[in-house]
Amino acid sequence: METTELLEILNGIFRKVLKRDNIALTEDTTAHDVDGWDSLTNMVLISEIENKFGVRFTFREIVKLKNVGDLCHAIMNKTK
Amino acid sequence: MSFISLEFVLLFLLCFILYHLVSDKGRKYVLIAASGVFIGYFNPIFLVTALVVSLFTYGVAILVEQAREKKRDFRLIYWGSISCLVLCWIGFRYANRLTGDSGFIFPLGMSFYTFQAIGYLTEVYWEEEKAERNLIDFLLYMLLFMKFLSGPIERSADLLPQVRRLSPASYSMMTYGMRLIVIGLVKKLVLADHIAPYIDGVFSSMHTVSGVQLLMACLLYPIELYADFSGYTDMAIGTGMLFGLKLSPNFAHPFAAQTTAEFWRRWHISLSSWVRDYIFFPLSSVTRRWGQWGVAASLMVTFVALGIWHGAGWTFAVYGFIQGLVIVWELRTEKIRNKVRKRIGKRLFATLSVIRTYLIFAVSLVFFKAQSVSDAFYFLRSISFQTHASWKEINIGMSDHICIVAGSALLLILLYDYFMSKGDLHLRFEKQSALIRWTVYYLIVFAVFAYGKFGTENFIYLQF
Amino acid sequence: MEKIPETITGANIRKRSAFSRIVRKSVLFAIPFWALIALYIYDDPFMVLRKYDLYDSDVMLNEHHVGWQIYRNHCDSVHFNSFILGNSCTMAFRCAEWEKYLDSGDRAIRLFGNGESMKAISLKLRALDNEGAEIKNVLMILDRTSLSRFSLLNGYGNILPAAISGESPFAVQMEFIQAFAMPDFLFPYLKYRITGSVEPGMKRMNPYGRIRDSRNNDSFNPRDKMIEQEGEAYWENRKKEFPERDGTVVVEEPAIFHNQRMVLDDIMEVLHRHNTSVRVIISPDYNQKELHPDDREILQGIFGKENVYDFSGINEFTEDYHNYYESGHYRPLLGNKLLERIYKHQ
Numbered sequence: 018m019e020t021t022e023l024l025e026i027l028n029g030i031f032r033k034v035l036k037r038d039n040i041a042l043t044e045d046t047t048a049h050d051v052d053g054w055d056s057l058t059n060m061v062l063i064s065e066i067e068n069k070f071g072v073r074f075t076f077r078e079i080v081k082l083k084n085v086g087d088l089c090h091a092i093m094n095k096t097k
Numbered sequence: 098m099s100f101i102s103l104e105f106v107l108l109f110l111l112c113f114i115l116y117h118l119v120s121d122k123g124r125k126y127v128l129i130a131a132s133g134v135f136i137g138y139f140n141p142i143f144l145v146t147a148l149v150v151s152l153f154t155y156g157v158a159i160l161v162e163q164a165r166e167k168k169r170d171f172r173l174i175y176w177g178s179i180s181c182l183v184l185c186w187i188g189f190r191y192a193n194r195l196t197g198d199s200g201f202i203f204p205l206g207m208s209f210y211t212f213q214a215i216g217y218l219t220e221v222y223w224e225e226e227k228a229e230r231n232l233i234d235f236l237l238y239m240l241l242f243m244k245f246l247s248g249p250i251e252r253s254a255d256l257l258p259q260v261r262r263l264s265p266a267s268y269s270m271m272t273y274g275m276r277l278i279v280i281g282l283v284k285k286l287v288l289a290d291h292i293a294p295y296i297d298g299v300f301s302s303m304h305t306v307s308g309v310q311l312l313m314a315c316l317l318y319p320i321e322l323y324a325d326f327s328g329y330t331d332m333a334i335g336t337g338m339l340f341g342l343k344l345s346p347n348f349a350h351p352f353a354a355q356t357t358a359e360f361w362r363r364w365h366i367s368l369s370s371w372v373r374d375y376i377f378f379p380l381s382s383v384t385r386r387w388g389q390w391g392v393a394a395s396l397m398v399t400f401v402a403l404g405i406w407h408g409a410g411w412t413f414a415v416y417g418f419i420q421g422l423v424i425v426w427e428l429r430t431e432k433i434r435n436k437v438r439k440r441i442g443k444r445l446f447a448t449l450s451v452i453r454t455y456l457i458f459a460v461s462l463v464f465f466k467a468q469s470v471s472d473a474f475y476f477l478r479s480i481s482f483q484t485h486a487s488w489k490e491i492n493i494g495m496s497d498h499i500c501i502v503a504g505s506a507l508l509l510i511l512l513y514d515y516f517m518s519k520g521d522l523h524l525r526f527e528k529q530s531a532l533i534r535w536t537v538y539y540l541i542v543f544a545v546f547a548y549g550k551f552g553t554e555n556f557i558y559l560q561f
Numbered sequence: 562m563e564k565i566p567e568t569i570t571g572a573n574i575r576k577r578s579a580f581s582r583i584v585r586k587s588v589l590f591a592i593p594f595w596a597l598i599a600l601y602i603y604d605d606p607f608m609v610l611r612k613y614d615l616y617d618s619d620v621m622l623n624e625h626h627v628g629w630q631i632y633r634n635h636c637d638s639v640h641f642n643s644f645i646l647g648n649s650c651t652m653a654f655r656c657a658e659w660e661k662y663l664d665s666g667d668r669a670i671r672l673f674g675n676g677e678s679m680k681a682i683s684l685k686l687r688a689l690d691n692e693g694a695e696i697k698n699v700l701m702i703l704d705r706t707s708l709s710r711f712s713l714l715n716g717y718g719n720i721l722p723a724a725i726s727g728e729s730p731f732a733v734q735m736e737f738i739q740a741f742a743m744p745d746f747l748f749p750y751l752k753y754r755i756t757g758s759v760e761p762g763m764k765r766m767n768p769y770g771r772i773r774d775s776r777n778n779d780s781f782n783p784r785d786k787m788i789e790q791e792g793e794a795y796w797e798n799r800k801k802e803f804p805e806r807d808g809t810v811v812v813e814e815p816a817i818f819h820n821q822r823m824v825l826d827d828i829m830e831v832l833h834r835h836n837t838s839v840r841v842i843i844s845p846d847y848n849q850k851e852l853h854p855d856d857r858e859i860l861q862g863i864f865g866k867e868n869v870y871d872f873s874g875i876n877e878f879t880e881d882y883h884n885y886y887e888s889g890h891y892r893p894l895l896g897n898k899l900l901e902r903i904y905k906h907q
Contacts, residue, residue, distance in 0.1 A: 036431065036432060056377065057428060060378075265580060271583045272583070546742045551732065
């Protein structure tokens with residue numbers, strides 16, 4: 018899977034969960050840059066992503082994710 | 098030994114001078130000795146409990162690391178020791194509560210250093226942090242006198258590296274620290290201590306005072322608590338800076354928060370971020386399959402725990418429960434709020450949200466302050482605009498002098514907070530000419546001297 | 562010095578200099594404060610730092626402190642066993658006059674406070690008790706305000722000496738230093754120090770010279786002299802200080818509730834132990850407002866019916882305005898009459 022393709026899917030999930038239409042993720046995007054992406058919504062997002070890609074992260078993996086790029090790498094590693 | 102006492106000033110001066118006179122290695126011993134005196138001065142037993150908890154944590158962290166290296170099961174050690182710490186802490190809490198006034202005292206600062214210990218052990222367990230092998234460094238992390246009584250609850254990743262290569266502060270760091278101490282004094286002496294006796298008075302005689310007095314006390318208590326606790330924190334951080342240590346911030350203009358969730362990112366940050374990292378994240382990770390409900394359940398548990406951290410008893414549990422409930426409710430109603438925001442405009446919506454958040458916090462603090470849950474309910478039920486005799490009751494007994502002094506102090510503090518949130522006021526202030534700086538210094542110091550209320554030395558968060 | 566470039570050893574030198582720089586600046590910054598503190602210690606404007614034989618000052622002093630010090634100055638030579646307690650209206654009762662009605666050899670002293678609280682009276686009795694004093698006679702001069710005050714008053718004029726209140730001496734001294742630092746006192750005081758004279762309108766200054774007896778704290782009211790000089794014109798010229806009374810009976814709200822009772826019981830406990838002969842006087846109020854009958858009954862219940870004398874309301878004593886300095890205080894002329902009335906009763 019290509020990163021751009023992956024970002025497109027993630028964008029959809031983020032828009033749906035955070036109920037905002039103006040989200041455009043890049044690899045450098047962090048929780049800081051996205052309205053509504055905070056500690057309260059983070060786990061809901063992760064759970065949606067896990068369901069979508071059929072993967073499962075451990076707690077420590079989740080905590081270590083610093084930006085969307087990390088998230089993409091983690092998904093790609095798991096789905097390989 | 099309170100921060101505002103002759104004993105502390107003497108201890109501080111002695112420690113500060115020695116710190117700069119001894120060799121690089123000696124500095125740690127100066128600080129550890131000062132911390133020992135500081136804690137032991139209250140009661141030698143407090144020093145013993147603090148040392149026992151520190152040594153226990155120090156040892157367990159090394160055991161966990163060794164067990165991992167030898168591929169043995171370290172989870173049992175970790176969970177066993179965490180249970181030990183928590184049980185010990187809860188034990189002291191309840192012993193204190195059950196025996197009442199009969200002489201058993203809850204060791205000062207225990208809630209704060211126990212949480213530091215748990216945080217540190219968890220970091221080691223998660224392999225985020227190496228177990229500290231240098232006992233002196235670790236003791237400094239646990240016992241540093243400026244943060245011992247009421248925090249900030251420091252993270253090992255922040256404080257341990259600073260302690261390891263302890264070095265004196267630069268000149269500008271020292272002046273920054275001194276300014277923070279003075280600001281803390283203004284908050285504590287010119288605002289909190291002036292209004293505290295009257296708010297206490299209303300709470301202690303809530304069955305006889307009028308509805309409007311209850312209303313005023315309820316509205317003013319968040320201000321008192323903020324001035325008291327953030328005043329303490331400023332002094333703690335300022336004192337730390339004089340020794341070249343950067344402690345964690347605890348407050349970030351909390352009354353500007355538009356939602357309760359945001360409020361808790363600005364209020365008692367070192368505690369709220371602690372429960373977020375060590376309770377909320379793991380819980381919400383486990384419950385993430387349940388979606389929104391998992392988040393809600395984790396939130397409730399987290400905030401009830403945050404409430405109970407303040408003390409045994411239902412009042413604190415209810416206090417935390419309210420916070421959790423409001424945040425869950427905010428999550429569920431985000432769509433509606435966005436609609437309202439579009440309808441009435443950003444500015445008005447922001448103002449109303451700030452007021453709403455403040456009022457919710459004020460109401461929840463009634464549980465925090467009251468002696469029992471039934472008292473708190475009585476208090477809230479009895480709030481009204483009714484007076485016994487005249488509208489003058491609205492000042493809850495404060496003289497005009499106190500109203501003016503405390504009111505001006507509040508205004509100044511809020512302005513200070515506002516400008517601090519727009520960029521570091523101190524750095525801008527340093528660029529002013531010496532004449533302006535010294536005039537401001539003299540005015541503030543003189544105001545504290547002339548208008549501060551001396552004699553009550555206790556801080557509210559000392560009891561937790 | 563701070564401009565030394567960072568060389569290999571520079572880091573250390575710079576740090577050391579930061580310390581000496583901050584010390585230098587702090588000392589410099591504190592000079593005005595040290596100067597003020599030095600002036601305060603040298604002048605001791607409130608006469609609380611050192612002991613004095615005479616408590617006369619151009620500054621208004623703390624009456625609790627002065628009374629207590631006068632007691633301590635003389636208690637070894639004069640074995641005081643009779644105490645006039647209460648608010649400023651105690652000024653109408655001269656110790657020598659009271660002693661006439663007591664056993665020969667009984668010696669009296671006035672330990673009062675402005676707007677005295679019952680709590681302060683209670684603590685003073687406790688302090689005397691702890692000192693080992695004999696408390697044979699007590700004359701309490703009260704009004705509704707004093708009766709209602711079950712907690713101590715604040716401020717430098719009202720704070721009790723640490724020896725009486727049991728507070729930390731440091732906190733008590735802080736209160737005085739703070740009063741000194743208050744701009745509305747400090748600046749007039751500095752002016753007074755330069756010119757050497759007390760101007761009218763200077764806050765908390767005393768333009769009248771001696772206002773108390775150095776042995777028993779009897780009051781010397783400067784208005785006595787004015788009355789002597791002006792005669793009847795004294796009252797004619799001061800109509801503002803003597804508002805018209807319309808002769809209708811006004812009963813005040815009750816003042817004594819649970820908290821006040823507890824303090825009164827405390828007072829009685831000490832008096833009971835000393836087997837004290839106590840007289841409680843409710844002052845004849847110029848405005849002729851009457852103490853609530855419930856309050857009177859409570860007082861009688863505690864101190865004994867025969868020991869409580871309520872002169873408030875409309876009566877022969879409050880009718881004649883010649884008895885008053887102004888509406889708040891009455892003259893020894895009237896005090897003497899009250900003493901006579903009380904002790905004739907027996």
